[in-house]
Amino acid sequence: xxxSPSPSARIRVDPVGDAPLLRVEGLAITHDxxxxxxxxxxxxxxxxxxxVLVLGPxxxxxxxxxxxxxxxxxxxxxxxxxxxxxxxxxxxxxTTVAALSTRVAMVFQDPDAQLVTGSLLxxxxxxxxxxxxxxxxxxxxxxxxxxxxxxxxxxxxxxxxLSGGGRQRLAIAAALAMGSPLLVLDEPTANLDPQGIEEVYxxxxxxxxxxxxxxxxxxxxxxxxxxxVDRVVVLDQQGHLVADGPVDDVLRHRALDLHRLGxxxxxxxxxxxxxxxxxxxxxxxxxxPAELHDALASHxxxxxxxxxxxxxxxxxxxxxxxxVRVRGLTLRRGRTEVLHDVSLDIGRGEFVAxxxxxxxxxxxxxxxxxxxxxxxxxxxHVDGIDVARADARTLPSRIGFVFQxxxxxxxxxxxxxxxxxxxxxxxxxxxxxxxxTDALLARFGLTDKADTHPFLLSGGQKRRLSVGTALVxxxxxxxxxxxxxxxxxxxxxxxxxxxxxxxAAGTTIIVVTHDMQLVSEYADRVVVVDDGRVIAHxxxxxxxxxxxxxxxxxxxxxxxxxxxxxxxxxxxxxxxTRLADLPGVIS
Amino acid sequence: xxxxxxxxxxxxxxxxxxxxxxxxPLAKLAAVIPATLVxxxxxxxxxxxxxxxxxxxxxxxGARLTGRLLALLLLAVPxxxxxxxxxxSLWADASLVDTTPVVLQVGDWRLYAGALHTGFATxxxxxxxxxxxxxxxxxxxxxxxVRSFVQQLRVPYRIGYTALAAxxxxxxxxxxxxxxxxxxxxxxASGGRGPFAAPARxxxxxxxxxxxxxxxxxRVALAMDARAFGAYAGRTERHDVPFRTRDVVFVLALWAASxxxxxxxxxxxxx
Numbered sequence: 001x002x003x004s005p006s007p008s009a010r011i012r013v014d015p016v017g018d019a020p021l022l023r024v025e026g027l028a029i030t031h032d033x034x035x036x037x038x039x040x041x042x043x044x045x046x047x048x049x050x051x052v053l054v055l056g057p058x059x060x061x062x063x064x065x066x067x068x069x070x071x072x073x074x075x076x077x078x079x080x081x082x083x084x085x086x087x088x089x090x091x092x093x094x095t096t097v098a099a100l101s102t103r104v105a106m107v108f109q110d111p112d113a114q115l116v117t118g119s120l121l122x123x124x125x126x127x128x129x130x131x132x133x134x135x136x137x138x139x140x141x142x143x144x145x146x147x148x149x150x151x152x153x154x155x156x157x158x159x160x161x162l163s164g165g166g167r168q169r170l171a172i173a174a175a176l177a178m179g180s181p182l183l184v185l186d187e188p189t190a191n192l193d194p195q196g197i198e199e200v201y202x203x204x205x206x207x208x209x210x211x212x213x214x215x216x217x218x219x220x221x222x223x224x225x226x227x228x229v230d231r232v233v234v235l236d237q238q239g240h241l242v243a244d245g246p247v248d249d250v251l252r253h254r255a256l257d258l259h260r261l262g263x264x265x266x267x268x269x270x271x272x273x274x275x276x277x278x279x280x281x282x283x284x285x286x287x288x289p290a291e292l293h294d295a296l297a298s299h300x301x302x303x304x305x306x307x308x309x310x311x312x313x314x315x316x317x318x319x320x321x322x323x324v325r326v327r328g329l330t331l332r333r334g335r336t337e338v339l340h341d342v343s344l345d346i347g348r349g350e351f352v353a354x355x356x357x358x359x360x361x362x363x364x365x366x367x368x369x370x371x372x373x374x375x376x377x378x379x380x381h382v383d384g385i386d387v388a389r390a391d392a393r394t395l396p397s398r399i400g401f402v403f404q405x406x407x408x409x410x411x412x413x414x415x416x417x418x419x420x421x422x423x424x425x426x427x428x429x430x431x432x433x434x435x436x437t438d439a440l441l442a443r444f445g446l447t448d449k450a451d452t453h454p455f456l457l458s459g460g461q462k463r464r465l466s467v468g469t470a471l472v473x474x475x476x477x478x479x480x481x482x483x484x485x486x487x488x489x490x491x492x493x494x495x496x497x498x499x500x501x502x503x504a505a506g507t508t509i510i511v512v513t514h515d516m517q518l519v520s521e522y523a524d525r526v527v528v529v530d531d532g533r534v535i536a537h538x539x540x541x542x543x544x545x546x547x548x549x550x551x552x553x554x555x556x557x558x559x560x561x562x563x564x565x566x567x568x569x570x571x572x573x574x575x576x577t578r579l580a581d582l583p584g585v586i587s
Numbered sequence: 588x589x590x591x592x593x594x595x596x597x598x599x600x601x602x603x604x605x606x607x608x609x610x611x612p613l614a615k616l617a618a619v620i621p622a623t624l625v626x627x628x629x630x631x632x633x634x635x636x637x638x639x640x641x642x643x644x645x646x647x648x649g650a651r652l653t654g655r656l657l658a659l660l661l662l663a664v665p666x667x668x669x670x671x672x673x674x675x676s677l678w679a680d681a682s683l684v685d686t687t688p689v690v691l692q693v694g695d696w697r698l699y700a701g702a703l704h705t706g707f708a709t710x711x712x713x714x715x716x717x718x719x720x721x722x723x724x725x726x727x728x729x730x731x732x733v734r735s736f737v738q739q740l741r742v743p744y745r746i747g748y749t750a751l752a753a754x755x756x757x758x759x760x761x762x763x764x765x766x767x768x769x770x771x772x773x774x775x776a777s778g779g780r781g782p783f784a785a786p787a788r789x790x791x792x793x794x795x796x797x798x799x800x801x802x803x804x805x806r807v808a809l810a811m812d813a814r815a816f817g818a819y820a821g822r823t824e825r826h827d828v829p830f831r832t833r834d835v836v837f838v839l840a841l842w843a844a845s846x847x848x849x850x851x852x853x854x855x856x857x858x
Contacts, residue, residue, distance in 0.1 A: 067809075076812055098818030106813040112759065113803055114810035116752035118730060127814035129823040138823055160758070178814060372773055392775050401773050407795045408763075409770035425775050455798055469774065 019089035022046040026083035040239035051215045056235030057262035058490035062218045066186040070104035071097045105175035109187040111167035121155040127178045145177040149203050165196025169203050184216045191486050193514045194556040220489040222266040223559045226287050252285040264489040267559040268292040278584030289562035323348040329379040338364050340532045351509045353519040356529035357554030362512045370401040370479040400470025402480040406462040410454040422472035444468045477508045516558035520577040528553050541577045607649035607726040612735045614834035615723035618841035626712050635711035642718035668714040676706030734828045
């Protein structure tokens with residue numbers, strides 16, 4: 001993280017007149033076909049130059065709120081809007097999205113779904129052109145916006161050539177070029193890898209530092225955002241406003257309340273709450289890894305007896321009875337070699353995370369292990385069989401594969417059929433298929449959805465069904481490709497808890513992911529892939545101890561590791577990788 | 588040979604003599620329309636050959652001589668003509684041409700000169716049509732084509748630029764289809780054997796692909812609206828794509844050349 005300027009040091013734009021830039025009053029939005037309003041009652045205001053973070057548990061209507069700020073709700077998306085959203089004194093319902101676009105600019109979650117032209121310059125010019133600005137003005141705005149996000153030198157390239165972080169920076173430039181005093185960002189980093197997240201936040205920090213824009217940020221990745229936020233607005237599960245105030249008042253003083261509401265706090269704040277419960281004095285509550293580190297560095301160590309020793313789940317040596325054995329695996333995609341002579345053992349019952357930068361080859365490795373991409377003969381063995389020689393009936397009984405988007409692997413018209421399909425392939429008797437289907441539906445909480453079309457399930461249910469179908473043939477190994485991509489924290493945690501339960505019951509879990517904190521919370525062991533090679537494989541705590549290696553692989557330390565590393569005064573804390581390793585319990 | 592189809596790629600800088608890049612895309616299209624229509628109906632060998640020669644001459648003078656252009660003109664097009672020519676020669680109905688001399692005899696089977704003529708006339712016609720289309724295709728960018736449609740043909744810009752945005756969907760959906768096929772294979776959704784298996788399999792891909800496509804299109808539409816797309820009846824054009832005297836000259840010159848060829852050869856088989 002680059003240093004963000006402290007809010008007080010920033011240049012402020014003097015308010016024009018009395019009307020706030022944005023005023024939300026008693027806002028309730030009910031999407032057509034939904035029984036409840038979310039948000040249900042929200043009031044707050046944003047003044048010029050302010051940076052406001054919107055927090056709330058999953059389902060509280062944060063994204064819906066964001067869409068209402070520039071009038072997309074109710075003008076484009078069918079929904080009932082009660083209360084008022086006023087931009088510069090004009091009610092959004094009384095004007096048009098196009099007219100509002102000069103006051104409020106949007107940045108959405110998926111960078112690919114907001115780029116419409118073939119070059120960076122055309123992309124940034126697109127909005128000003130729509131506003132019929134003179135050509136000179138279009139050029140001036142485009143250049144200024146691209147320079148602000150550091151992409152001016154690449155202006156003639158196709159956006160497809162940019163990384164995910166680069167495309168999202170381009171989307172920010174396109175929003176800046178609209179010239180709107182208010183920027184609304186809806187989960188701008190949910191689809192990015194750690195490097196992309198860092199890039200986007202460095203860019204945002206510079207926009208904030210310039211002080212000419214107000215920002216409303218909906219974000220669950222608080223660890224990155226908290227540095228430059230002025231105010232926090234919090235919604236509860238039902239979509240009611242529960243807090244609105246400066247970061248200190250809301251996050252530092254009411255952290256425990258927010259946690260109980262189901263709001264995701266920064267990892268460092270959660271860690272600090274646990275440590276407080278264990279007797280540490282941490283005042284004020286640290287919110288960033290740097291703050292937590294500094295607070296602990298000057299804290300006298302507590303008696304060793306007060307601290308639970310961190311759990312050491314596995315030894316460094318490779319497992320004696322590996323369930324997955326990879327030897328000399330080299331794989332090509334087209335003309336390029338994507339995996340070079342990879343050897344790897346995964347022990348029975350382990351929970352393994354495969355991490356690496358974009359394009360490092362981690363998904364290809366996972367696909368080769370699961371036989372989704374056929375590996376050369378003799379290179380990959382799973383539970384005693386050679387994956388390259390296994391037929392289509394044997395393989396699913398050894399390893400199940402879950403794709404990133406669950407919808408991609410649905411093939412039947414009902415949830416029950418989806419499960420039964422895998423059992424029928426085993427040539428079981430009809431009765432047997434029925435009992436085992438019912439048992440599995442119950443296990444994954446889908447019994448009352450048995451006759452529903454898989455596409456009509458909620459996001460979380462779809463994900464559970466895709467895990468169920470992968471395990472139906474009795475596979476002892478489950479491989480998942482980026483299962484938390486683009487999901488909010490609550491849903492990601494729900495899935496990971498399910499995986500932890502399966503793991504506790506004996507299933508070996510191999511998961512490819514970008515989310516370093518999830519890795520350190522759940523995985524016993526980590527495999528680091530860089531440029532088609534496995535450059536590290538070991539217990540999570542050991543792998544994250546090697547900061548140089550993590551950075552070389554294009555990764556970032558999870559926030560908790562950043563806060564706790566090199567804490568000489570607290571040797572017992574210094575090796576903790578997961579919140580559960582810390583002493584104390586948040587009641 | 589890899590033909591990268593980036594409809595957005597900007598035209599690389601070209602020497603002033605390479606005039607095709609500086610013509611209006613509509614002029615390049617209009618200039619070849621009469622010749623293309625005629626080529627659909629002619630049956631002889633000479634007419635397509637002459638049009639092929641004209642197209643090659645214009646391309647070699649008016650377009651930049653890249654490896655890709657030369658590979659297209661000297662390898663891909665001749666090879667295509669040869670393949671189509673041979674294929675249609677074998678396929679032609681022998682009873683219609685059995686009065687012509689036999690060129691080749693294998694056992695009972697005879698290849699007549701007439702069949703060869705029909706086959707290669709077809710191959711050359713296709714080759715000539717493609718070569719004429721390349722005049723516009725190789726020297727025009729997607730955005731310029733859209734701009735000329737909007738500026739000269741008065742196509743509403745909302746349609747033109749939405750179509751251009753939709754180009755971006757193509758590689759995305761192609762990738763998504765790949766992943767879906769992979770996922771269905773893993774699930775063992777082969778759809779069984781027999782003539783209906785393949786259609787059944789493809790139908791299975793359609794639902795997830797459409798679900799993803801609709802969602803994506805909705806998001807893109809929101810993002811475009813949020814940036815004031817369609818706010819006014821017109822929008823600023825940073826690049827004018829004018830229709831100049833030289834465009835008129837180019838169109839008239841090619842029309843005149845086409846007419847001259849037709850009058851000289853009169854390829855209608857009734858003369």
